[in-house]
Structure formats: structure tokens, C-alpha cells
Amino acid sequence: MHYTEIAIAKPFEGKPQINMPDLFGASPNKPVILRIPVTGQRPITYSVKNLPDGLTLNNNIITGKVKEKGEYKVIFIAENTLGADEKEVIFEIKENNVLLTPLMGFTSWNAFGPDVSQEKQEAIAKKMVESGIAEYGYSYINTDSGWQKEYGGEFDAIMPSEKFPDMKKMTDTIHSYGLKCGIYSTPMLTAWGCPKELKSIPGCTQGEADDMFSDTNGGIGKIRKEKNNVAQWTKWGFDYLKYDWKPCDPYNAEMMRRELVKSQRDFGFCVSVTARPEYIGYWSKYCNSYRQNWDSMGYWDNFMLIFNTYKDFINTMKKGHFYDLDMLDIGTCELEEVRRSFTEDEQIMAYSLRAFMGSPIQISSTLENLTEFELSIYCNPEIIKINQDTLFSPARPYYICESGRTKIHIYKRKLSDGSDAYAVFNLGDIRELTKIYLDKKCTIRDVWANKDIGETDIISQRLEPHTVKIFKVK
Numbered sequence: 001m002h003y004t005e006i007a008i009a010k011p012f013e014g015k016p017q018i019n020m021p022d023l024f025g026a027s028p029n030k031p032v033i034l035r036i037p038v039t040g041q042r043p044i045t046y047s048v049k050n051l052p053d054g055l056t057l058n059n060n061i062i063t064g065k066v067k068e069k070g071e072y073k074v075i076f077i078a079e080n081t082l083g084a085d086e087k088e089v090i091f092e093i094k095e096n097n098v099l100l101t102p103l104m105g106f107t108s109w110n111a112f113g114p115d116v117s118q119e120k121q122e123a124i125a126k127k128m129v130e131s132g133i134a135e136y137g138y139s140y141i142n143t144d145s146g147w148q149k150e151y152g153g154e155f156d157a158i159m160p161s162e163k164f165p166d167m168k169k170m171t172d173t174i175h176s177y178g179l180k181c182g183i184y185s186t187p188m189l190t191a192w193g194c195p196k197e198l199k200s201i202p203g204c205t206q207g208e209a210d211d212m213f214s215d216t217n218g219g220i221g222k223i224r225k226e227k228n229n230v231a232q233w234t235k236w237g238f239d240y241l242k243y244d245w246k247p248c249d250p251y252n253a254e255m256m257r258r259e260l261v262k263s264q265r266d267f268g269f270c271v272s273v274t275a276r277p278e279y280i281g282y283w284s285k286y287c288n289s290y291r292q293n294w295d296s297m298g299y300w301d302n303f304m305l306i307f308n309t310y311k312d313f314i315n316t317m318k319k320g321h322f323y324d325l326d327m328l329d330i331g332t333c334e335l336e337e338v339r340r341s342f343t344e345d346e347q348i349m350a351y352s353l354r355a356f357m358g359s360p361i362q363i364s365s366t367l368e369n370l371t372e373f374e375l376s377i378y379c380n381p382e383i384i385k386i387n388q389d390t391l392f393s394p395a396r397p398y399y400i401c402e403s404g405r406t407k408i409h410i411y412k413r414k415l416s417d418g419s420d421a422y423a424v425f426n427l428g429d430i431r432e433l434t435k436i437y438l439d440k441k442c443t444i445r446d447v448w449a450n451k452d453i454g455e456t457d458i459i460s461q462r463l464e465p466h467t468v469k470i471f472k473v474k
Contacts (some may be wrong), residue, residue, distance in 0.1 A: 018037070040078065273295070
């Protein structure tokens with residue numbers, strides 16, 4: 001049961017709808033993999049106008065390399081027997097220019113923990129497509145910690161365990177769906193997330209610990225192996241790196257970033273888990289996303305810990321650089337320490353937090369026994385459109401009241417179509433009447449429900465405890 005009404009996701013019904021953001025970025029002369037996400041009744045035919053030279057369309061997947069820098073106005077068209085949809089997307093082609101809007105995809109940690117495997121990741125990619133989730137813009141399949149074993153191979157880099165018998169085959173399989181691949185590592189001598197069958201797993205440094213850095217997990221070694229590992233990840237075909245250590249610092253981030261930029265592939269770059277506010281000048285310029293919060297676990301106190309970190313990063317969001325509120329804590333999982341006790345409304349709140357605040361959205365469920373409710377949380381096109389909005393205006397506090405059992409937080413976000421969006425969170429434990437006063441009568445839309453709710457100059461709603469409403473004011 002849930003009090004917040006949400007639209008039922010029907011990814012394979014109706015007229016086509018192209019669910020791409022208005023911007024797409026890539027570097028010149030580096031491989032492009034882009035799945036055109038389109039909902040609607042199958043079969044659908046896809047076409048494109050003004051595609052940059054070097055790119056080709058095969059069914060709904062664009063691949064190739066763009067030679068020339070520049071901006072290209074690309075027109076996508078999708079048609080079925082019920083109608084057609086057309087969308088213009090700006091392709092920005094320039095150096096190191098990926099993930100211009102927040103990443104959307106899957107990450108393995110909450111789903112599988114250190115028991116992640118090649119077989120599971122390939123199965124997830126298939127499920128993302130077959131379930132229709134990929135048709136809403138989810139495009140990354142990220143492998144978190146647990147893949148590593150020891151150094152070796154052609155580049156003297158970290159080699160995978162037996163659970164990943166052929167990394168290149170895995171990335172090729174995921175790419176064949178038009179999806180991209182992420183991998184995990186750390187500058188620490190020893191990575192978090194060690195599988196039970198191993199004593200430890202290595203990071204991207206070796207040798208004696210460097211006294212310049214924290215001694216967490218044995219510290220950070222003086223022998224640098226960033227170049228070796230990026231060469232290996234490039235050959236395998238990865239597209240994204242989650243780089244995880246404590247405390248995060250610009251020195252070690254930059255050592256890795258430089259190697260990623262020099263590689264023959266575009267890499268999205270996330271720093272985690274303690275990207276502290278004092279280094280925000282670096283994070284918000286050089287990292288696609290950055291985390292300063294706890295791992296998400298799916299219970300209320302954990303949600304509030306993550307919610308409260310946003311206030312230190314309100315003014316940092318801009319094109320290509322986003323504060324990361326961590327992976328979703330919704331759905332089934334195999335990780336034993338994850339204690340998912342959310343109500344259905346709290347699950348909606350967890351998704352709303354990431355989507356409205358402009359965070360990356362990473363599903364971390366096994367997707368086993370995927371319910372209509374779970375699918376409908378992941379696949380609400382109007383909520384996703386707010387997350388991917390290309391005005392890149394941050395969600396700012398509009399009204400906050402914390403008094404006794406009352407805890408109401410309302411955030412406002414300006415959107416590129418000239419409208420405003422409001423997220424109303426009842427974080428307290430009593431029912432509350434909330435009001436948003438507008439300058440004039442406007443058309444109000446309940447975004448989660450995908451419904452217009454009339455014209456008014458006051459949005460007045462009663463919210464049950466631990467519920468959220470999101471409105472768009474036209």
C-alpha cells in the first residue's frame with residue numbers, strides 16, 4: 001500500500017515516446033555507444049537525421065566515432081502503428097565530455113555484494129532490456145567491488161577472479177544491447193568488498209604505504225598503477241569508473257583522472273565515498289559525480305542520513321557534474337547486511353530524493369520477481385525528465401519546518417521549459433497539511449501520477465508520514 005499515487009509503467013504500450021535528455025556528450029575519435037530509449041507498442045522503427053559523420057544507426061543503437069569537434073542538432077524519429085515521436089538532441093562533441101546529465105543505470109553492490117559475477121551482470125543487462133527499463137534511459141551496467149583477485153596479465157594490472165572468466169566477452173555482450181559498462185576500483189592498497197573466499201583484493205597502488213595519506217585499508221601505496229589498470233579496462237571495453245576510498249582527495253583523484261582522459265575510450269568518473277565539501281572546486285570541475293554519504297541500505301534512519309548530506313552540495317550541480325546520493329535501496333537484493341525495511345511510500349521517497357536533487361540514479365536490485373510497483377518507480381518518464389533536465393538548476397529549499405513531530409521539507413527546482421517543480425517531503429511521523437503559494441493561477445501537475453490536477457494559486461495537500469509529492473507548475 002502507498003499513499004502517493006504513481007502512474008503504472010507500461011513500457012511496451014501506446015504511441016512511441018523518445019525518452020532521451022536534450023543533450024548527449026562524447027569525445028572526438030572515441031567509441032560512441034548510444035541506445036535510443038523509446039517506449040511504445042512494438043515493433044518500432046527508428047530513424048535519425050543529421051547524425052555526425054562517423055556514426056551509424058543499427059535498429060535502435062548508434063555506434064562509431066565522431067572525428068570533428070562541434071555541436072550537432074540530431075533529430076530522432078520513432079514510429080509504430082499508433083503514431084510517431086520526434087525529438088531533437090544536441091550532440092556536444094569535445095574532449096572529455098561524457099555524462100552531461102546524471103548517470104542512469106544499474107550497479108551491482110546492493111543487488112549482489114561481493115558475490116557479483118559475469119553471469120549475473122550479463123543477465124541484468126538482458127533483464128534491463130526485456131523488462132523495458134532500458135527504454136527510459138537507463139544505460140549503464142556497473143560492476144562494483146568483488147570482481148578483483150590479483151595483479152597480472154598483459155599490463156600488470158588487477159585481474160578478475162574466476163567469477164569473471166572473460167571480461168571482454170562481458171563488455172561486448174552488454175554493449176550489444178546498446179548499454180555501457182562500469183567498473184570499480186580504489187587507490188587504497190586493499191579494496192573494500194572482498195569476497196569471502198579471498199583474504200583481500202587489490203587497489204590501484206602497491207608497495208609501501210605513503211605517509212601523505214590515510215591508513216584506511218592499509219593506506220595508499222607509493223607504487224602507482226593507475227596507468228596499468230586504465231590500459232586494462234580500456235582493452236576490456238569499460239566506459240565508467242567508480243573510484244572509492246576514504247578520505248577522497250584531489251591528488252589521488254587526479255592521478256586516476258589523467259589516465260582515464262588519455263585512454264582510447266570515454267570514461268565517466270565518480271569519486272566515492274567521502275568527497276568532502278572543502279574540495280568541491282575539484283569535484284565539481286573534474287568528476288562526473290561525487291559522494292559524501294553512507295551506503296544506502298533501505299531503512300529510514302539510513303535514508304535520513306543520506307538526505308541530510310545534500311544541503312552541503314546544493315550549489316555544486318552543473319552540466320556534467322552531480323552530487324551522488326548513492327545507489328537505490330529498492331527491490332530484491334542478495335547482500336546480507338542490507339536491511340530493507342522501507343514501506344512502499346518510503347521507496348517512492350528514496351527514488352524521489354535522487355531524481356529531484358539531480359543525483360545519478362542507479363538501480364541495485366537483482367530484478368528477480370520484478371513487481372509492477374517496482375517497475376513503476378523506476379520508469380516514470382516525468383520524474384526522470386526532471387532528473388535529466390538540461391537547465392541544471394539545483395533543487396533549493398523553498399520551505400523547511402522542523403518543530404516537534406513536524407518535519408516538512410519543500411524543495412523548488414527551475415526547469416528548462418520555463419516551469420517550476422516542487423518536491424514536498426513529509427519526513428515527520430504525523431499527517432501534515434502543506435501549502436505552496438504561487439504568484440498567480442497556474443496549471444498544476446502531479447508528476448508521480450502523471451496527471452493535471454487543475455488551476456490554482458495555492459497547492460494545498462495533506463501528506464501522510466514518510467510520504468512525498470512532486471508537482472510541476474506550468
